[in-house]
Amino acid sequence: MKTIDVVDGPQNVSRILLGCMRMPDLSIAEAANILNVACEQGINFFDNAVCYGLGEAERRFGDALALTDINREDIVVQTKCGIHSERGEFDWSKENILACVDDSLSRMKLQYLDVLLLHRPDLLFDPCEVAETFEILEKSGKVRYFGMSNVTPGQLELLRKYVKQPLVFNQLQLSLDQTQLLDPGLYLNNLATERSIDRDNGVLDYCRLHDIVVQAWSPLQFGTFEGCFIDHPDYPELNAALGELAEKHGVSKSAIAIAWILRHPAKMQAVVGTMNPERLKSVCAASDVELTRHEWYQLYLASGKFLP
Numbered sequence: 001m002k003t004i005d006v007v008d009g010p011q012n013v014s015r016i017l018l019g020c021m022r023m024p025d026l027s028i029a030e031a032a033n034i035l036n037v038a039c040e041q042g043i044n045f046f047d048n049a050v051c052y053g054l055g056e057a058e059r060r061f062g063d064a065l066a067l068t069d070i071n072r073e074d075i076v077v078q079t080k081c082g083i084h085s086e087r088g089e090f091d092w093s094k095e096n097i098l099a100c101v102d103d104s105l106s107r108m109k110l111q112y113l114d115v116l117l118l119h120r121p122d123l124l125f126d127p128c129e130v131a132e133t134f135e136i137l138e139k140s141g142k143v144r145y146f147g148m149s150n151v152t153p154g155q156l157e158l159l160r161k162y163v164k165q166p167l168v169f170n171q172l173q174l175s176l177d178q179t180q181l182l183d184p185g186l187y188l189n190n191l192a193t194e195r196s197i198d199r200d201n202g203v204l205d206y207c208r209l210h211d212i213v214v215q216a217w218s219p220l221q222f223g224t225f226e227g228c229f230i231d232h233p234d235y236p237e238l239n240a241a242l243g244e245l246a247e248k249h250g251v252s253k254s255a256i257a258i259a260w261i262l263r264h265p266a267k268m269q270a271v272v273g274t275m276n277p278e279r280l281k282s283v284c285a286a287s288d289v290e291l292t293r294h295e296w297y298q299l300y301l302a303s304g305k306f307l308p
Ligand SMILES: NC(=O)c1ccc[n+]([C@@H]2O[C@H](COP(=O)([O-])OP(=O)(O)OC[C@H]3O[C@@H](n4cnc5c(N)ncnc54)[C@H](OP(=O)(O)O)[C@@H]3O)[C@@H](O)[C@H]2O)c1
Pocket: 018, 019, 020, 021, 022, 047, 048, 119, 149, 150, 171, 172, 216, 217, 218, 219, 220, 221, 225, 227, 228, 230, 254, 271, 272, 273, 274, 275, 276, 279, 283
């Protein structure tokens, strides 16, 4: 498994993370098995969130981890808070973040979180309050590293003005179908396509400039995690291109789709979500595939884009 050293963040972390959003569908034994399979494949980074199954994903992760021989110090556990599903709103207040961290630690049966991300912007967030909260969390030893998810460069700038701790991750949507993170860099200034619209103010370039590692969420999904495009009848051209490269490289189509994300020089991480052990193994083979520039563009074009 390829790894990266995150600047001012955790070192030697796997390029592929296992996301636990779908873990509530598993029994505790099945969840323990998927954690073991992940570790055997070289994954040492696990993503979770307070809102996944309203805490159930964190609880399942904690119960499952206790059934394994995985050494706590050998893995990076990340969770996210700030989406308040029950109230149908976003909440980055000090009171909510501190309570969420305590609840997450208790559900996952952990003494500390390696990484805390704020999940999706609270329009009412106060950067001074976030700074004060992160200070408390770091000083108490409850959180080692901090980051964000789904935030713009402007929001990162604002936070970085006040927050003392480096913000080392930004978790964002990216898949071969959902390429809006990349498209404006190619189609800029082009009235012929909506892909020229910069929907996030150049967040990818901003993150690269500031050593913020992008974690690509739902890397095999179309829409807002509406379904997997692998072998989906609505994606014949993409599947044909994935199939051709899968055969050439001796891996699965899903591995090629993940290799496409890993090939980008931003050295992003891919947060995969399969809860199927065999699929997880096949996805992890992506780490051994280095796509050529031509293959990368071949896939981008097969996903429905054109050269301007
Ligand atoms: N920050 C955010 O806002 C945000 C939003 C969404 C997700 N996330 C994170 O991203 C993680 C991954 O999201 P995701 O689960 O949507 O990711 P994904 O890896 O793109 O999709 C996995 C899903 O596709 C299915 N699938 C069907 N065919 C597959 C194949 N050939 N290979 C692999 N999977 C296949 C899987 O089913 P099986 O389980 O049956 O294989 C599973 O339901 C989440 O767990 C979460 O940690 C973050």
